[in-house]
Amino acid sequence: MEHRVAIVGAGVSGLTCGVLFAERGYRTAIFAKETGQQTTSGAAAALWFPYDAEPTEKVIPSALHTYKVLVDLICHRADSPRRAKISHSGVSMIELRQFSRTGEIQIPDWAIPLGGSVIPNVTTFKSGFRLNVPLMDTTIYLDYLANRFIEAGGEVNTGVHFEKLEDVSPAFNRVINCAGIGARELVQDIDLEPHRGQIAIVPTVDNLSCAIVCDDPPLMYAIPRAHDCVFGGTNEISDNLDVDAAATSRIIDECARALKIEKPNVFAERVGLRPFRKSGVRLERDRLRDGRTVIHNYGHGGSGFTLSWGCAEKVFQIAHSATATQRR
């Protein structure tokens, strides 16, 4: 039997799974309430870095897999048949400078093979390390994924809200759940917790060519992109999607202080709910009440971009092994 795959969700998780399945020959359709810029993914800073996602032993291998795929998108673009599109993927490498305000920062074990090294003579903060990482410009990268999916024969259906996964048309015999924080209602997962994040988009900052991040409170990051700069951030348990003007003010003050610059104008403010799952990223096969196979892929917290390709590859393997089991 030919497998027809329905993916619920058009954020980075759903789009990445879509690309993988469609390019490997599956008839695949995405169904989602919102796409791209309107999703949580559209509000992300989208720097590769494992943050606010559990458990470490599962997160790190998926993150490292994603790192390689993203680097390949940059490095191999000149030889690729998709040359023109890939060169417009919105992925670039950037030096990340990760700081601590409180003490001697530990370079994580996984960062050492990637070239992580201590930053000497730190001022403003207490200590820090540097590491080259991929950065995805969400204003380009989400469209790039959607276009790549459509080019591979995929179909995107937007403005579709499901009450439950069984509402996906029976024409699809595989369902992949990439609903992000929406999975709380969709599959009644009380383990999901909205980790609200707010960012401010400001004009490019002169002489800022690396990403500056400090996870110690107050959370602070300044990430230069081609045409603007992302200032952050916040992380609190809340469902509130309204912009908080006081939070924007705090973000601008703290970034201006750390970068030693005048306070910039704010182009735009964005809020998103990081889909944090207390018992860890959900990446597993299950069965719908009507007997169809569903594969869950949600709960990536503050690491949805960082884990995207690694998790999509696992979803594909799970789907493939489900097919093999059924054939036996």
Ligand SMILES: Cc1cc2nc3c(=O)[nH]c(=O)nc-3n(C[C@H](O)[C@H](O)[C@H](O)COP(=O)(O)OP(=O)(O)OC[C@H]3O[C@@H](n4cnc5c(N)ncnc54)[C@H](O)[C@@H]3O)c2cc1C
């Ligand atoms: C301020 C901020 C900064 C961040 N920075 C980074 C970063 O630097 N690096 C990083 O890796 N991550 C970062 N993240 C986290 C990242 O954005 C998320 O982990 C990621 O966007 C989750 O992607 P997703 O595709 O799983 O979910 P989403 O992007 O939320 O997409 C969910 C999709 O499912 C659809 N949907 C939900 N429910 C239903 C339903 N019932 N019926 C139909 N469709 C439904 C939605 O419409 C949407 O299309 C950040 C997040 C925030 C808020």
